Structures are given as structure tokens and as C-alpha cells.
Amino acid sequence: MPDQLALRAVSNDSDFRALVDIAPVIIWVATPDGECTFLSRSWREFTGQADGEGLGNGWLAAIHPADHTTVREAFVNARARASRYQVEYRIRTVAGDYQWVLDSAAPIVGPSGVLQGYIGSIVDNQARKSADVERRKAERRLKVALEASAIGTWEWELPGNIFHFSDQALRIFGLAESSDAVAFERLRRLIHPDDLPEVVRLSAAALDPKVRLREPYRYRITRENDGETRWIEAQGETVFDEGADAPPSAYIGTFQDITEEVAQAQSLRDSAARLELALNAAQLAVWELDIANDRLAPSPALNRLYGFPEDAQPTSDEFRSRYAPGEQERLEQLGQEARARGETSIRAEVKHILPDGSVRWLLIQAQAAEPTLDGGPRVIGVAMDITQSKLHGEKLAVVAREMEHRVKNTLTLVQALVEQSFRHPRSTEEGKAIFFERLSAYARAMDLLARDAGQGAELSNLTSVALAPFQERGLQQIRISGPQVHLEPRLAAAMVLGLHELATNAMKYGALSVPDGRVDLSWSGADDKLDLVWTESGGPTVKVPDRKGFGSRLLGGVLLQGQAGAAELKFEPSGVRFHLSCSLQSPG
Template sequence: MNKPAPQDTDALLKRLEELEAENRELRAKLHEQVALSEAKALHYAAAGREYAQEMSSANARIETLKDTRSSLQASEKRLEESETRARASEKQLRQIADNLPALIAYVDADQRYRFNNHAYVSWFGRTPESLYGVSLLEAVGETGYERVRPYVDTALRGERTRHEWWAPLPSGLKFVRSEYIPDQRDDGSIAGFYVLASDLTESKRSQAALAESEARLRLAIDAGRMAVWETDTATDTIHSSPELNRLLGFEPDASPSSAEIRSRYAPGEREKVRRIAAEALRRGERHAETELEVRWPDGSQRWLLLRAEMSEIENGIPRRTIGVALDITDRKKAEEHQQLLINELNHRVKNTLTTVQSIATQSLRNARTAEEARDAVEGRLFALSRAHDVLTRENWDGAFLSEVVQQAIEPFQNHGGERFSVSGPDIRLPPRIALAIAMAIQELGTNAVKYGALSNAKGCIAIAWTVLEEAGTPHLRMTWEETEGPAVVEPKQRGFGTRLVERSLAQELNGSVEINFAPKGVVCTINAPLAES
């Protein structure tokens, strides 16, 4: 075998070293790769385990999500159903609110409307939709807002408030009762308030009309001096009042019993009242009217007009009766006085006709000529007429003697100057005596013009009277005295005028009349009782 050359051996050794180095490097890399692979295997194993855990967790979450989704779907369905029911309930509540005869609204803390019912259309002329978000000030106007502002502030402080007022609305003036109810949150803050307003205009006007009617009734009752009364047959009670007490002569604050009230009835009046009521019921009427005579403790007589309505009638007996009592005492007295005047007038007319007949007959019989008869009749009738005028002005209730005398001498005053002297107290005479004296003065005056003091230029007549007591009765003593006239000669035959004075008028006066033909002048003396009887 050939021995290599040294240079080949070195190269081979070098190459061998290189291969060993490469081998070591490869083994190192291999060892590194093995270590890396083991690390990766461990990593991947750990990652796989983590992934498996994550997958398991994900699956669990997926299942949870599936359960949650199902739950959410169920909740969503329930929510939809709740919303449907809420919308139906809201619609129903809206219908109810819209059909209520009142304003219903919700106002938030900023004083803006968040709900209004349909009543706002008729009250404000605006729909609920157009009012949503509108402020109170804008909706009701400045005047209305200033009126309700204190109550709004009170409601926003959490206090419930109510007030009544005349509200100036676009639909007109309304009397409104408004109530504000606070809406309080759980934390105590106020979210707004509810508004409930009712239109009380008609009620207010009815109340005002009723109050006015009651006031007129009270005024009528007071002006008419009437009293309202009520009886209860079952309990035999009469409900008195200050007005009824006054009419019956009790103290205003008294509480008289039924027996005490009936004790004021005049005898037979209770039976009369019962009879009147029974007759009305038999006619099928519930109203009755009668006059009731009562006697006060002082003995004075009073008259009441009773008007009553009977109710709750059983077996012909009213359980309850209510009525009014009117004091007609003055009317009854006036009626009695009127009847007296009518009787007096009838008497006077008859007497006047008799007097006229006598005047005419005697005047015509004693007159020498037709002209003389006419003058005599006219003068006497005029005297009678003037006396009647005086009595007519006094409603035939009498006349003052001074006025009777002045009227009687008036026709003779034109015979020159102040020929008459009249003196005496102011006495009021009954009609009968007033007429008689007027006729007497007429006859005496006519005779004075023809033959006595008034037949010349200086004659005078004095008429005087006084009142004297005779046998406890006042008597009138009156004198007619002529002076400064022609000398008087007593006539051989007395004329009609003298006979009228001395006989007829004396009889009418129920007294005495004496005519004395004294030389210095005629003197006539009248003495008559002043009592009407």
C-alpha cells in the first residue's frame, strides 16, 4: 500500500477535524432541536389543554348565551305583551279622562303640560296634542296665571291645594274649582303635579239665584211681617220662630209649647182651623187658608192670615203642615172702619137726601118769587156741599170745627172787610155734627145778609165755642152773636131757615139750638154732645 503523502495526511486530518467539528455542531443543533421540540411539545400540550379548557368554557358560555337568549326572548315577549296591555290601559284611561266633565292634566316641574284630556278643547279651544310641552303661562294667559301661581308654587313644594275662582278662559268666564295634587318621587323630590278642575258655573249661578230668591223671600216675609211655621201631627208639636212669637205676643227668644201657642187662640178658633183644613182635604186640595183671631196677654185682639200646605196625609189627617202667618190686624181694623164709613155714608146719603128734599120743599114754599126760591135753594145746597168737601178730604172720618166754620162763612166774606171774629179750641167733630153746624151757619149767615149785621157796612159777627163737661160727657157750646147791625125786631112768624136751625138741626145734633132776636143783634146758642152716639 502506498503511504500517503504528508500533505495529504494533513489535509485528511484537517478534513477529519472539520467533519468532527461539523458533527459536534450538528449534534449540538440536533440536541438544540430536540430540546426545542420538547419545549414546543410541552407548549403545544399546554396550549391544547388551555384550548380545550377555553373550548369547554366557550361551550358553557354558548349554552349560557343560548339560555340567556331564550330568557331574553321570553322577557321581550312579556315586555311586548306588557306594552300592549299598557297601551290598551293608557287608551282606556285616555277615553275615561276625555269623557269626564272636568279638566285633567299633568304639569311637570318646569310648569309645562305633559298630559291633557279632551276637555281642554272646549275650555281652551286647543287639542291635547297642541298643548303638550306648552307652559301654563302661555296656556292660561298672564291674568289667569297670576291668579293660580300661588297654588302652583304650593303644589310644587309638595302640598296638595284647592281653590275656587272665576277663570277668564277663551270659552268665556267660568267659575272653576281647581285641585293640584303633587307627584312626589321616591327620593322626595317633586316631579310635577296633577290638575283636576271642575266647571261649577251653573252650580254657582244656581246657588246665587237661590240665595237671591231666599233673600227676596226673607225680605218679603220681613216686609210683610210674616212668620213661617210648621206642625207635626204625630208629635203634636208646633215649631215656633221669633217672627211667630212676635205675632202671638211671646218674647222673640221664647220656646212656647203647642198648648201655650193654642192658648192664644180666641174661643172657637182651633175648631175653625180644623174645619177649614178638613174641608180642603175633602175637596182633594192640600192648600188651605183662613183667618185666625188671637188674644194677647194684655187682652188686645190680633188677626192673623194663615196659609198652609198639608203633606204626608194618612186617613184624612196630614202628618206635616207648613205655612206662613201674616199679621192682618191693621187690615181687619181698616175693613171694620171701612164698613163703619160705608154705614155712615149710607146714613149720611139718606139724611142728605132728606135735607135736600126739605130744603127744596121749604124754600119753594116760603119764596115769594122763583128767583128768591132759586137763590135760597142754591145757597143752602152750596153750604151743604162745602161741608161735604171738608168731610171728603178727611175720608168722612170727621173734620176740625175751625175748618168747618171757615168754609161756611167764606161766601159771606165779600160783604166787606173782616166782618167775622172766630175763636175757640181746635176740636175734631164727627161727620154728623160737622154737617149740622155748617148748615146752621149757612142759615144764620143768609139771615144776617138779608136783615142782620151783614146788611149794613159796619155790622160784625162773633163766632166762639168751647167744650164743657156735662154729666161726664163733653159738650160743645157754640155762639153766633151779631153786633152793630140794624135794630132787631123779633119776627111774628119764623121762616124756614129759623125752623131748620132750631128744630131739624137741633134734632140732628142731638142737642139744643136757641135763637134770640135781641135788639142789638141776633144771638144763636148751640149746645150738643160731642159723642158720636
């Protein structure tokens, strides 16, 4: 009970409320029973609830009714382990609609070791959920397209040696549609004996981590229900676990009955090839290139993709003029490499720049075809606009990485500040005072990043503000020395990030994680050059990390982006050492 009373006191403290009210995300505090004791101003602005309306269990009124159970279960499960958790749910906004959010929370453990409650942050997650909805729509459209094109899908579950067939795949093989599961031996008996060795060889090549064959192959089957012999084409891709030589976990692909195509005369083979390519990549623009005469046969769909009028007759060079710089050479190189491997097709994502300056990404697939009437070489192919999915995917990846790092970094810092501030044998009041001092200093340092710096900042003032949250009261674990050096705005903002990253890692793993640890920060500035050294000592023995993390990339990149100089981060056993040498002049 004393721990919970302390938690409520913290939640109601005016300084705490003022600090978190400036945060760009919704901050909340709850007791171990899930009753909310504090909601930042951002909650009221987001939901329209009145001040105090969301406390206790009042916040549930803003949660989508269908998500109540999900939110409660996430909290209860995390509380049982006193662990962090994340949960997605919908919140009714002030406008009356529901938007998806991501709620991330960490436990607060008091000096006695008892769980006081949880502190969490809520960020808008609507964009990612909308992308998921669009992805599901695309999957449904693909399913409809596959069914309409009579293409069956399959998945070989390797551990159980079982095939899972779509309804269309079952129909192709003449199998009963009561179950989608087909045993390997049952399927093997349906393959024509003359084709079975080649099918086995090609399947083994696809499952081999060193080969990973993905080429389509054709063979004959004897349908189970009527004994009819049919030609099918199978195309698949093996799913491997992570690692260069990782074993396969599944083999997935498509079946298509191509009996009629095989039986057609030579005069129909071109049409069959175009149809096959179009069916394998739905809604594609088809094209044909006479290589000897460098003459491209366009289509209205292809003209639209390249920004020409539908009835235009552009030349091959006019189509190539839409390529972004370097793309034509890259395609030619891909073609040469494919021919060197004995392959007759290529597939590539190609960047184009249209006359109005807009960027368009096209997925292009080309296949060598039967020669022209005069015997000249010929290529047929398809093209599909993938601009939105390409750009959207890149944007989502960047946003997701940035959001994940910011949330983790903020929660890690807050938890570390709580643990350090309430370290035994401090009283709750003393720990609270230290915690508020550190949190306030951290807010002031972050304000340097958000503020229009204008004239920049003095390095000594900047380091004092940025590192104040990490100083242990009375111990002076961080020793700072150096002359007055003025940093231009970009370098000043980057320096706050860099010092914050170094200090956060030191508090979590290095010298600042123990009372006897020390950090020496010194610098010199002469001839428009900054020379700064961060040295840790007295902490736990340092181990070199297995991989280069976000912090290392930040220290080696953000501080020097566009700036002349060098940044070196060393993980010496006695302590981390970081050395920065750079120009004080703004680049460019």
C-alpha cells in the first residue's frame, strides 16, 4: 500500500504533470489494478474527454467496445510477470471516429521491490493499420485473380511431408475436394513415371539452400478421378529459415493446367506464351521487341505506363528515354548475366522518370520467344506499375524503425532514471526529487532539438543540460572539461543526440550503471576544429557487441553527416571510449 500511495502522489505531482504534458505522445500512469491515476493533456486533446473523466476506469469509455477484452488481457498478462507489454487497439477521437493506436508500457517497481503500477505511452498507429488493410485487400484481389485464371496454389509442409492444395489445385489433379491436405506419396503416384525423375531433381534443387531454384517446370500427371493425362506447370519458391545454409521450412507455389497450350500448333505458341506471362502477373501490360530491328510493339496499357497517348507509336529509344539514369545499363547487365547462366528470362524493378519529373517504378519481366518470320531474335514481356507499393513499403519501413527506436529509447531512459533515482537507501521523497530533476533536465535537453536554434549553442552549456539527467546526486560521476566552443545549429542538435546515446548506454551497461563508475568528457577547439573525447572507467568489463546497433550508427553517422572529420567508437575492456574530430564550420 505505501508503494501505491507513492505512485498516486507522483501521478498527481504538478511538476510531473507539467513535464509529461509537453510530450508529443499520450502518457499515462496506472495502479497494479489497472485504474488510471494520470493521463497527460494529449489524451484529452485526442479523445475529447474532460479533465479527470478518463481516470479510474473512465478511459475505457474511449476504447472501441470490441477491443476492451484485448486491452484488459494485455495488462493482466503483463502484470502477472511484472513485464513490459505492447497492445494495439482503437480509440474514439474528438471527431467521433475510431483510430488505431500502439500502447507501450513498462512496470514501475518501488524501492521495496513491489510492483507500483505501470507507466505507458500511446502513439498514433492508424497509418500502419491502414497499410495492413490495403495489404489484405490486395491478397483478396490476388486470390480472385488466381481463381479466375484457373491457377491453383500449393504449399509443401516439409516437416509433415504434406501438401496443402487450393480448390483449383485439387481440381487440376482430379482430387476429392473434401480436404486440402494431400500426402506426398499420394501425389507422387499421380506424376507420370517418365517425368518423375526430373520433378524430383528440380524439387531437390529448389530445396537446396545453395541453389534455391525458382524456375518453373512442366510435367505430366494422371488425374486421380478420371485417369486422364494432363500437362501442368509448377512454379514455386522455397521458404528458408534465416542464415546462409538454413534448412527449408516450406515450399510454396502455383499449379496451372497447360495441356491445351502444349497441344496447340506452333502458330499458337506466341499467344500461349503471352497468356502465360499475363496470368502469372495479373493486370500487366504486354510488349514485344524485335531485337534485330530494335522495333517495339506497344499497347495502350504500355503507353499509359510510360506516359504516352494510348494510340501513340513510340520508338524503342523513346521508351528507353523514360529510364532513370543508369537503369538501361543495369538492365543490359542483367540480360548479359542471365544469358551467361543459360537463362532465357529476366525480371527486374526499374525506376523511370517521366517528362513531368514524376518517378514511376515498373516491374518488368522479359522472356526470349520464338524468332520472327525472317528468323530474327525476339523478346516478349510484361510490365506492371509498382510505384505505390514500392514507395509505401520504403516509407513504412523507415517509420517503423524510427518509431520503435524512439519508443524503446524513451522507455529505457525513463526506467533507468527511476531505478537510479530511487536507489536504496534513499527515501521515496528524496528519490522523487532526484527523478524530477533528471526528467526536467532531459526535457530541457530535448527542447534544444525541437527549438529553432538560430545561432547554435555553447558546447559547455549544451553538455551540462544534456548530461544532467545522468548525474548521480553528490557523486559527480561525469567530469566535464573544455574551453568555450560555439557549435552551429546542426552540430549542436546532433551533439545532444550523440551525448544522450552515450550516456544512456553508460547508464544501462557501462560506467554509470554502478556508483563507482566514472565518465570523463573533454574537448578542445582550435583552428575551427573540434576534438572531443568520451572515456568511461570503473564500470563493468566491456564486451564488444556482436553487431553494429543504432547507437553506433548514430555516433558514426549523425554527428558527421556532411561534416568533415572522423568519429571512432571503441569497446575497450576498461570502458567505452568515443573520439570525435570534426570541423566547426557548417558544411556547404
